[in-house]
Amino acid sequence: MKKINVITLGCSKNTVDSEHLSAQLAAAGYKIVFDSDCSHADAVVINTCGFIGDAKKESIDTILAAAAAKEQGRIGELFVIGCLSERYADELRAELPEVDEFFGVKDWEAIVERLGAKHRRELETERCLSTPSHYAYLKIAEGCNQMCGYCAIPLIRGRYVSRPMEELVEEARKLADGGVRELMVIAQDTTYYGMDIYGRRALGELLTELCRIDKLKSIRLHYAYPTDFPDDVIEVMARESKICRYLDIPFQHISDAQLSSMKRHHTSREAYVLIDRLRERIPGIALRTTLLVGYPGETEEDFEQLKEFVRKVRFDRLGVFAYSEEEGTYSATRLTDDVPDEVKQARVDEIMRLQEGISLENNARRVGQTMRVMVDSREGDYYVARSEFDSPEVDGEVLIAAGERRLRRGCFYDVRITAAEDYDLYAELL
Numbered sequence: 001m002k003k004i005n006v007i008t009l010g011c012s013k014n015t016v017d018s019e020h021l022s023a024q025l026a027a028a029g030y031k032i033v034f035d036s037d038c039s040h041a042d043a044v045v046i047n048t049c050g051f052i053g054d055a056k057k058e059s060i061d062t063i064l065a066a067a068a069a070k071e072q073g074r075i076g077e078l079f080v081i082g083c084l085s086e087r088y089a090d091e092l093r094a095e096l097p098e099v100d101e102f103f104g105v106k107d108w109e110a111i112v113e114r115l116g117a118k119h120r121r122e123l124e125t126e127r128c129l130s131t132p133s134h135y136a137y138l139k140i141a142e143g144c145n146q147m148c149g150y151c152a153i154p155l156i157r158g159r160y161v162s163r164p165m166e167e168l169v170e171e172a173r174k175l176a177d178g179g180v181r182e183l184m185v186i187a188q189d190t191t192y193y194g195m196d197i198y199g200r201r202a203l204g205e206l207l208t209e210l211c212r213i214d215k216l217k218s219i220r221l222h223y224a225y226p227t228d229f230p231d232d233v234i235e236v237m238a239r240e241s242k243i244c245r246y247l248d249i250p251f252q253h254i255s256d257a258q259l260s261s262m263k264r265h266h267t268s269r270e271a272y273v274l275i276d277r278l279r280e281r282i283p284g285i286a287l288r289t290t291l292l293v294g295y296p297g298e299t300e301e302d303f304e305q306l307k308e309f310v311r312k313v314r315f316d317r318l319g320v321f322a323y324s325e326e327e328g329t330y331s332a333t334r335l336t337d338d339v340p341d342e343v344k345q346a347r348v349d350e351i352m353r354l355q356e357g358i359s360l361e362n363n364a365r366r367v368g369q370t371m372r373v374m375v376d377s378r379e380g381d382y383y384v385a386r387s388e389f390d391s392p393e394v395d396g397e398v399l400i401a402a403g404e405r406r407l408r409r410g411c412f413y414d415v416r417i418t419a420a421e422d423y424d425l426y427a428e429l430l
Helices: 012-027 053-071 083-095 108-114 153-157 165-177 203-211 231-239 256-261 268-281 300-313 330-334 341-364
Strands: 003-008 031-033 041-048 075-082 135-139 182-186 218-221 243-248 286-293 317-322 370-379 382-386 398-401 412-420 425-429
Touching: 003 012, 012 031, 012 041, 012 075, 012 108, 012 135, 012 182, 041 053, 041 083, 053 075, 053 083, 075 083, 075 108, 083 153, 135 165, 165 182, 165 203, 182 203, 203 218, 203 231, 231 243, 231 268, 256 300, 268 286, 268 300, 286 300, 286 341, 300 341, 317 341, 341 412, 370 398, 398 412
Parallel strands: 003 031, 003 041, 041 075, 135 182, 182 218, 218 243, 243 286, 286 317, 398 425
Antiparallel strands: 370 382, 370 412, 382 398, 412 425
Protein backbone atom coordinates (compact mmCIF):
# COMPACT_ATOMS: atom_id res chain seq x y z
CA MET A 1 0.00 0.00 0.00
CA LYS A 2 1.39 3.37 -1.03
CA LYS A 3 1.87 5.69 1.97
CA ILE A 4 1.26 9.40 1.40
CA ASN A 5 2.06 11.99 4.05
CA VAL A 6 -0.01 15.19 3.79
CA ILE A 7 1.43 18.18 5.69
CA THR A 8 -0.86 21.18 6.07
CA LEU A 9 0.36 24.69 6.90
CA GLY A 10 -1.56 27.90 7.45
CA CYS A 11 -5.24 28.31 8.20
CA SER A 12 -8.13 25.93 8.78
CA LYS A 13 -9.28 26.52 5.19
CA ASN A 14 -6.11 24.75 4.06
CA THR A 15 -6.93 21.96 6.50
CA VAL A 16 -10.23 21.34 4.72
CA ASP A 17 -8.52 21.31 1.31
CA SER A 18 -6.00 18.72 2.53
CA GLU A 19 -8.77 16.56 3.96
CA HIS A 20 -10.70 16.57 0.67
CA LEU A 21 -7.51 15.66 -1.22
CA SER A 22 -6.76 12.88 1.26
CA ALA A 23 -10.25 11.39 0.80
CA GLN A 24 -9.64 11.11 -2.95
CA LEU A 25 -6.31 9.37 -2.36
CA ALA A 26 -7.65 7.08 0.37
CA ALA A 27 -10.45 5.97 -1.96
CA ALA A 28 -7.74 4.87 -4.39
CA GLY A 29 -6.36 2.55 -1.73
CA TYR A 30 -3.48 4.67 -0.44
CA LYS A 31 -2.58 4.96 3.22
CA ILE A 32 -2.83 8.60 4.34
CA VAL A 33 -0.90 10.03 7.29
CA PHE A 34 -0.70 13.57 8.64
CA ASP A 35 2.84 13.77 10.00
CA SER A 36 4.58 17.15 10.19
CA ASP A 37 7.98 15.49 10.77
CA CYS A 38 8.33 14.12 7.22
CA SER A 39 8.55 10.52 8.35
CA HIS A 40 9.08 7.66 5.91
CA ALA A 41 6.55 7.81 3.07
CA ASP A 42 6.28 7.03 -0.62
CA ALA A 43 5.22 10.63 -1.24
CA VAL A 44 4.92 13.83 0.78
CA VAL A 45 2.42 16.55 -0.15
CA ILE A 46 2.93 19.96 1.51
CA ASN A 47 -0.09 22.28 1.45
CA THR A 48 1.49 25.71 1.88
CA CYS A 49 0.44 29.14 3.11
CA GLY A 50 1.49 32.35 1.36
CA PHE A 51 -0.55 34.90 3.29
CA ILE A 52 2.07 36.83 5.29
CA GLY A 53 5.85 36.83 5.69
CA ASP A 54 6.03 34.48 8.68
CA ALA A 55 3.72 31.97 6.98
CA LYS A 56 5.83 32.03 3.83
CA LYS A 57 8.96 31.37 5.87
CA GLU A 58 7.33 28.42 7.63
CA SER A 59 6.29 26.98 4.27
CA ILE A 60 9.79 27.33 2.80
CA ASP A 61 11.39 25.81 5.90
CA THR A 62 9.02 22.84 5.73
CA ILE A 63 9.77 22.29 2.03
CA LEU A 64 13.52 22.41 2.74
CA ALA A 65 13.16 19.88 5.56
CA ALA A 66 11.21 17.57 3.27
CA ALA A 67 13.78 18.00 0.51
CA ALA A 68 16.49 16.96 2.96
CA ALA A 69 14.45 13.89 3.93
CA LYS A 70 14.11 13.02 0.26
CA GLU A 71 17.87 13.25 -0.26
CA GLN A 72 18.34 10.95 2.75
CA GLY A 73 16.01 8.41 1.16
CA ARG A 74 13.33 8.69 3.86
CA ILE A 75 10.65 9.80 1.42
CA GLY A 76 10.04 9.13 -2.25
CA GLU A 77 8.39 11.94 -4.21
CA LEU A 78 7.81 15.48 -2.94
CA PHE A 79 4.95 17.70 -4.08
CA VAL A 80 4.00 21.24 -3.07
CA ILE A 81 0.50 22.69 -3.37
CA GLY A 82 -1.48 25.61 -1.96
CA CYS A 83 -1.14 29.38 -1.69
CA LEU A 84 2.65 29.73 -1.77
CA SER A 85 2.84 27.45 -4.78
CA GLU A 86 0.07 29.39 -6.51
CA ARG A 87 1.87 32.73 -6.13
CA TYR A 88 5.50 31.75 -6.59
CA ALA A 89 5.57 28.53 -8.60
CA ASP A 90 8.16 29.72 -11.13
CA GLU A 91 10.54 31.05 -8.48
CA LEU A 92 10.11 27.92 -6.37
CA ARG A 93 10.85 25.62 -9.31
CA ALA A 94 14.08 27.47 -9.95
CA GLU A 95 15.17 27.42 -6.30
CA LEU A 96 13.92 23.98 -5.25
CA PRO A 97 14.62 21.39 -7.95
CA GLU A 98 14.22 18.65 -5.32
CA VAL A 99 10.45 19.15 -5.49
CA ASP A 100 8.96 16.83 -8.08
CA GLU A 101 6.08 19.14 -8.99
CA PHE A 102 4.26 22.28 -7.84
CA PHE A 103 0.47 22.72 -7.98
CA GLY A 104 -1.77 25.75 -7.39
CA VAL A 105 -4.83 26.17 -5.20
CA LYS A 106 -7.23 24.82 -7.83
CA ASP A 107 -5.15 21.95 -9.19
CA TRP A 108 -6.70 19.21 -7.05
CA GLU A 109 -7.57 16.91 -9.93
CA ALA A 110 -4.07 17.29 -11.35
CA ILE A 111 -2.28 16.29 -8.17
CA VAL A 112 -4.59 13.32 -7.57
CA GLU A 113 -3.78 12.05 -11.04
CA ARG A 114 -0.06 12.79 -10.62
CA LEU A 115 -0.08 10.56 -7.55
CA GLY A 116 -1.52 7.76 -9.65
CA ALA A 117 -5.17 7.98 -8.63
CA LYS A 118 -8.34 9.14 -10.40
CA HIS A 119 -10.23 12.19 -9.16
CA ARG A 120 -13.86 11.17 -8.53
CA ARG A 121 -16.54 13.86 -8.39
CA GLU A 122 -18.82 11.69 -6.28
CA LEU A 123 -16.21 11.95 -3.49
CA GLU A 124 -16.16 15.75 -3.35
CA THR A 125 -18.10 15.82 -0.07
CA GLU A 126 -15.86 13.16 1.51
CA ARG A 127 -13.07 13.99 3.98
CA CYS A 128 -10.23 12.22 5.78
CA LEU A 129 -10.10 14.19 9.02
CA SER A 130 -6.75 15.44 10.27
CA THR A 131 -8.43 17.00 13.31
CA PRO A 132 -9.59 14.95 16.30
CA SER A 133 -12.59 12.91 15.18
CA HIS A 134 -15.14 14.87 17.25
CA TYR A 135 -14.72 18.25 15.55
CA ALA A 136 -14.20 19.46 12.00
CA TYR A 137 -14.19 22.56 9.82
CA LEU A 138 -16.76 23.18 7.10
CA LYS A 139 -15.50 25.51 4.34
CA ILE A 140 -18.54 27.10 2.75
CA ALA A 141 -16.86 29.21 0.05
CA GLU A 142 -13.61 29.88 -1.75
CA GLY A 143 -11.96 33.23 -2.49
CA CYS A 144 -13.02 36.75 -1.52
CA ASN A 145 -14.52 39.87 -3.12
CA GLN A 146 -13.63 42.40 -0.41
CA MET A 147 -10.22 43.42 -1.80
CA CYS A 148 -8.89 44.79 1.51
CA GLY A 149 -5.81 46.90 0.91
CA TYR A 150 -3.33 44.58 2.66
CA CYS A 151 -4.72 41.18 1.69
CA ALA A 152 -3.38 38.89 -1.05
CA ILE A 153 -6.12 36.25 -0.74
CA PRO A 154 -8.19 37.52 -3.72
CA LEU A 155 -4.99 37.49 -5.79
CA ILE A 156 -4.27 33.90 -4.76
CA ARG A 157 -7.71 32.35 -4.41
CA GLY A 158 -9.75 34.48 -6.78
CA ARG A 159 -13.23 35.91 -6.43
CA TYR A 160 -15.82 34.59 -4.00
CA VAL A 161 -17.38 31.26 -4.95
CA SER A 162 -20.04 29.83 -2.62
CA ARG A 163 -20.58 26.10 -2.39
CA PRO A 164 -24.20 25.02 -2.95
CA MET A 165 -26.13 24.68 0.29
CA GLU A 166 -27.27 21.12 -0.39
CA GLU A 167 -23.65 20.05 -0.95
CA LEU A 168 -22.58 21.62 2.34
CA VAL A 169 -25.42 20.00 4.27
CA GLU A 170 -24.53 16.62 2.73
CA GLU A 171 -20.89 17.04 3.75
CA ALA A 172 -21.86 18.12 7.27
CA ARG A 173 -24.20 15.15 7.63
CA LYS A 174 -21.44 12.76 6.58
CA LEU A 175 -19.09 14.33 9.12
CA ALA A 176 -21.73 13.97 11.84
CA ASP A 177 -22.36 10.34 10.90
CA GLY A 178 -18.60 9.78 11.25
CA GLY A 179 -18.53 11.09 14.82
CA VAL A 180 -18.11 14.85 14.44
CA ARG A 181 -20.07 16.68 17.13
CA GLU A 182 -18.73 20.23 16.72
CA LEU A 183 -18.59 22.01 13.36
CA MET A 184 -16.62 25.20 12.69
CA VAL A 185 -18.11 27.11 9.75
CA ILE A 186 -15.34 28.90 7.85
CA ALA A 187 -14.57 30.86 4.67
CA GLN A 188 -12.48 33.91 3.93
CA ASP A 189 -15.73 35.85 4.51
CA THR A 190 -18.60 33.76 5.87
CA THR A 191 -21.17 36.58 5.95
CA TYR A 192 -21.02 37.01 2.15
CA TYR A 193 -22.09 33.40 1.62
CA GLY A 194 -24.70 32.91 -1.12
CA MET A 195 -24.46 36.29 -2.86
CA ASP A 196 -22.86 34.83 -5.98
CA ILE A 197 -25.18 31.85 -6.46
CA TYR A 198 -28.43 32.92 -4.76
CA GLY A 199 -28.27 36.69 -5.17
CA ARG A 200 -28.64 37.15 -1.42
CA ARG A 201 -26.72 36.54 1.78
CA ALA A 202 -27.75 33.02 2.78
CA LEU A 203 -25.57 32.26 5.81
CA GLY A 204 -28.57 32.39 8.15
CA GLU A 205 -30.40 29.80 6.05
CA LEU A 206 -27.34 27.56 5.95
CA LEU A 207 -26.88 27.73 9.72
CA THR A 208 -30.55 26.82 10.19
CA GLU A 209 -30.15 23.77 7.94
CA LEU A 210 -27.00 22.66 9.78
CA CYS A 211 -28.83 22.89 13.11
CA ARG A 212 -31.32 20.30 11.82
CA ILE A 213 -28.61 17.62 11.67
CA ASP A 214 -29.40 15.68 14.84
CA LYS A 215 -25.93 14.29 15.50
CA LEU A 216 -24.31 17.74 15.40
CA LYS A 217 -24.33 19.23 18.87
CA SER A 218 -22.33 22.43 18.42
CA ILE A 219 -21.83 24.88 15.53
CA ARG A 220 -19.31 27.72 15.63
CA LEU A 221 -18.95 30.67 13.25
CA HIS A 222 -15.57 32.04 12.13
CA TYR A 223 -14.30 34.82 9.85
CA ALA A 224 -17.50 36.88 9.83
CA TYR A 225 -16.76 40.07 7.90
CA PRO A 226 -18.29 43.02 9.79
CA THR A 227 -19.48 45.11 6.82
CA ASP A 228 -23.20 44.63 6.04
CA PHE A 229 -23.45 41.96 8.73
CA PRO A 230 -26.68 40.01 8.02
CA ASP A 231 -29.33 40.63 10.66
CA ASP A 232 -30.87 37.19 10.11
CA VAL A 233 -27.56 35.60 11.19
CA ILE A 234 -27.91 37.36 14.54
CA GLU A 235 -31.50 36.10 14.79
CA VAL A 236 -30.45 32.51 14.05
CA MET A 237 -27.57 32.68 16.55
CA ALA A 238 -29.95 33.99 19.21
CA ARG A 239 -32.61 31.36 18.44
CA GLU A 240 -30.67 28.14 17.84
CA SER A 241 -29.22 26.52 20.94
CA LYS A 242 -26.74 24.48 18.86
CA ILE A 243 -24.95 27.62 17.68
CA CYS A 244 -22.23 28.66 20.10
CA ARG A 245 -22.47 32.10 21.67
CA TYR A 246 -19.19 32.85 19.95
CA LEU A 247 -18.28 34.93 16.93
CA ASP A 248 -14.93 35.38 15.20
CA ILE A 249 -15.27 38.83 13.60
CA PRO A 250 -11.98 40.38 12.39
CA PHE A 251 -12.18 44.18 12.71
CA GLN A 252 -8.46 44.84 11.95
CA HIS A 253 -8.63 48.48 13.13
CA ILE A 254 -10.98 51.16 14.45
CA SER A 255 -9.45 54.44 13.24
CA ASP A 256 -11.56 55.77 10.37
CA ALA A 257 -8.41 56.88 8.56
CA GLN A 258 -6.94 53.38 8.78
CA LEU A 259 -10.24 51.63 7.94
CA SER A 260 -10.56 53.78 4.82
CA SER A 261 -6.97 53.17 3.75
CA MET A 262 -7.35 49.43 4.41
CA LYS A 263 -10.54 49.46 2.25
CA ARG A 264 -12.59 47.83 5.00
CA HIS A 265 -15.87 49.41 3.81
CA HIS A 266 -17.19 50.36 7.25
CA THR A 267 -16.65 53.14 9.77
CA SER A 268 -15.65 53.20 13.40
CA ARG A 269 -19.19 54.07 14.43
CA GLU A 270 -20.63 51.17 12.43
CA ALA A 271 -18.24 48.76 14.17
CA TYR A 272 -19.32 49.93 17.62
CA VAL A 273 -23.01 49.77 16.67
CA LEU A 274 -22.60 46.19 15.40
CA ILE A 275 -20.87 45.09 18.60
CA ASP A 276 -23.65 46.63 20.71
CA ARG A 277 -26.26 44.89 18.56
CA LEU A 278 -24.57 41.51 18.87
CA ARG A 279 -24.26 41.78 22.65
CA GLU A 280 -27.83 43.00 23.06
CA ARG A 281 -29.38 40.27 20.90
CA ILE A 282 -27.09 37.41 22.01
CA PRO A 283 -26.45 37.91 25.74
CA GLY A 284 -23.14 36.47 26.92
CA ILE A 285 -21.66 36.16 23.42
CA ALA A 286 -17.86 35.80 23.30
CA LEU A 287 -16.31 37.97 20.61
CA ARG A 288 -13.02 37.11 18.99
CA THR A 289 -11.22 39.55 16.70
CA THR A 290 -7.92 40.10 14.91
CA LEU A 291 -6.17 43.45 14.62
CA LEU A 292 -3.50 44.76 12.27
CA VAL A 293 -0.94 47.34 13.44
CA GLY A 294 1.75 49.19 11.55
CA TYR A 295 -0.28 49.55 8.36
CA PRO A 296 1.04 52.37 6.15
CA GLY A 297 0.20 55.76 7.59
CA GLU A 298 -0.77 54.48 11.06
CA THR A 299 -0.13 57.41 13.40
CA GLU A 300 0.19 57.48 17.17
CA GLU A 301 -3.33 58.90 17.26
CA ASP A 302 -4.62 55.98 15.17
CA PHE A 303 -2.91 53.55 17.52
CA GLU A 304 -4.36 55.28 20.60
CA GLN A 305 -7.83 54.87 19.09
CA LEU A 306 -7.11 51.18 18.58
CA LYS A 307 -6.04 50.74 22.21
CA GLU A 308 -9.19 52.54 23.36
CA PHE A 309 -11.22 50.17 21.18
CA VAL A 310 -9.63 47.18 22.92
CA ARG A 311 -10.21 48.71 26.37
CA LYS A 312 -13.80 49.66 25.62
CA VAL A 313 -15.01 46.51 23.88
CA ARG A 314 -13.07 44.08 26.11
CA PHE A 315 -12.91 41.29 23.54
CA ASP A 316 -12.95 37.78 24.95
CA ARG A 317 -10.38 36.60 22.41
CA LEU A 318 -7.96 38.71 20.39
CA GLY A 319 -5.02 38.25 18.04
CA VAL A 320 -2.82 41.01 16.63
CA PHE A 321 -0.42 41.05 13.69
CA ALA A 322 2.18 43.45 12.39
CA TYR A 323 1.66 44.61 8.82
CA SER A 324 3.87 43.01 6.18
CA GLU A 325 3.91 44.18 2.58
CA GLU A 326 2.43 41.63 0.17
CA GLU A 327 3.21 41.87 -3.53
CA GLY A 328 0.38 42.96 -5.78
CA THR A 329 -1.89 44.30 -3.05
CA TYR A 330 -3.19 47.86 -3.00
CA SER A 331 -1.03 48.82 -0.02
CA ALA A 332 2.12 47.38 -1.59
CA THR A 333 1.64 49.14 -4.92
CA ARG A 334 0.07 52.43 -3.82
CA LEU A 335 1.27 53.11 -0.28
CA THR A 336 4.62 53.45 1.48
CA ASP A 337 5.48 51.01 4.26
CA ASP A 338 6.44 53.88 6.56
CA VAL A 339 6.06 52.42 10.07
CA PRO A 340 9.43 51.06 11.28
CA ASP A 341 9.55 47.36 12.14
CA GLU A 342 10.52 48.07 15.74
CA VAL A 343 7.47 50.35 16.12
CA LYS A 344 5.23 47.66 14.62
CA GLN A 345 6.50 45.07 17.08
CA ALA A 346 6.20 47.47 20.02
CA ARG A 347 2.56 48.08 19.07
CA VAL A 348 1.88 44.35 18.81
CA ASP A 349 3.39 43.84 22.27
CA GLU A 350 1.43 46.73 23.78
CA ILE A 351 -1.91 45.49 22.45
CA MET A 352 -1.19 41.96 23.69
CA ARG A 353 -0.23 43.20 27.16
CA LEU A 354 -3.48 45.13 27.27
CA GLN A 355 -5.49 42.13 26.13
CA GLU A 356 -3.74 39.83 28.59
CA GLY A 357 -5.05 41.90 31.49
CA ILE A 358 -8.55 42.05 29.99
CA SER A 359 -8.56 38.30 29.39
CA LEU A 360 -7.53 37.60 32.99
CA GLU A 361 -10.30 39.86 34.30
CA ASN A 362 -12.87 38.25 31.99
CA ASN A 363 -11.77 34.78 33.10
CA ALA A 364 -11.74 35.71 36.80
CA ARG A 365 -15.42 36.59 36.55
CA ARG A 366 -16.16 33.04 35.50
CA VAL A 367 -14.78 31.52 38.72
CA GLY A 368 -17.68 29.86 40.55
CA GLN A 369 -19.81 29.59 37.40
CA THR A 370 -20.96 26.30 35.93
CA MET A 371 -20.23 25.48 32.29
CA ARG A 372 -20.83 22.72 29.81
CA VAL A 373 -17.54 21.72 28.17
CA MET A 374 -16.34 19.29 25.53
CA VAL A 375 -13.24 17.21 26.27
CA ASP A 376 -10.59 17.32 23.55
CA SER A 377 -7.73 15.30 25.05
CA ARG A 378 -5.80 14.32 28.15
CA GLU A 379 -2.41 15.87 28.83
CA GLY A 380 -0.57 14.69 31.93
CA ASP A 381 -2.69 15.22 35.03
CA TYR A 382 -5.43 17.16 33.23
CA TYR A 383 -8.21 16.64 30.76
CA VAL A 384 -8.19 19.46 28.22
CA ALA A 385 -11.66 20.74 27.43
CA ARG A 386 -13.33 23.73 25.80
CA SER A 387 -16.50 25.67 26.47
CA GLU A 388 -18.75 27.20 23.81
CA PHE A 389 -16.59 30.31 24.15
CA ASP A 390 -13.42 28.60 22.89
CA SER A 391 -12.49 27.41 19.44
CA PRO A 392 -9.78 24.72 19.12
CA GLU A 393 -6.12 25.72 18.69
CA VAL A 394 -6.71 29.49 18.78
CA ASP A 395 -8.47 30.08 22.12
CA GLY A 396 -8.15 29.16 25.77
CA GLU A 397 -8.82 25.80 27.41
CA VAL A 398 -10.67 24.48 30.43
CA LEU A 399 -8.42 22.14 32.42
CA ILE A 400 -10.03 19.44 34.55
CA ALA A 401 -7.88 17.50 37.02
CA ALA A 402 -7.80 13.83 36.09
CA GLY A 403 -9.30 11.85 38.98
CA GLU A 404 -10.81 8.40 39.31
CA ARG A 405 -13.53 9.17 36.78
CA ARG A 406 -12.46 8.63 33.19
CA LEU A 407 -13.63 11.28 30.73
CA ARG A 408 -14.20 10.53 27.07
CA ARG A 409 -12.87 12.67 24.26
CA GLY A 410 -15.63 14.38 22.29
CA CYS A 411 -18.16 14.11 25.12
CA PHE A 412 -19.78 16.98 27.03
CA TYR A 413 -19.54 17.43 30.80
CA ASP A 414 -20.85 19.95 33.30
CA VAL A 415 -18.13 21.60 35.38
CA ARG A 416 -17.66 24.37 37.93
CA ILE A 417 -14.86 26.87 37.30
CA THR A 418 -12.45 26.92 40.24
CA ALA A 419 -9.55 29.12 39.10
CA ALA A 420 -8.50 31.39 36.26
CA GLU A 421 -5.31 32.28 34.42
CA ASP A 422 -4.71 34.79 31.62
CA TYR A 423 -6.21 32.53 28.97
CA ASP A 424 -7.09 29.19 30.58
CA LEU A 425 -9.59 28.13 33.21
CA TYR A 426 -9.47 25.31 35.79
CA ALA A 427 -12.58 23.35 36.64
CA GLU A 428 -14.00 20.47 38.64
CA LEU A 429 -16.65 18.02 37.51
CA LEU A 430 -20.17 18.37 38.84
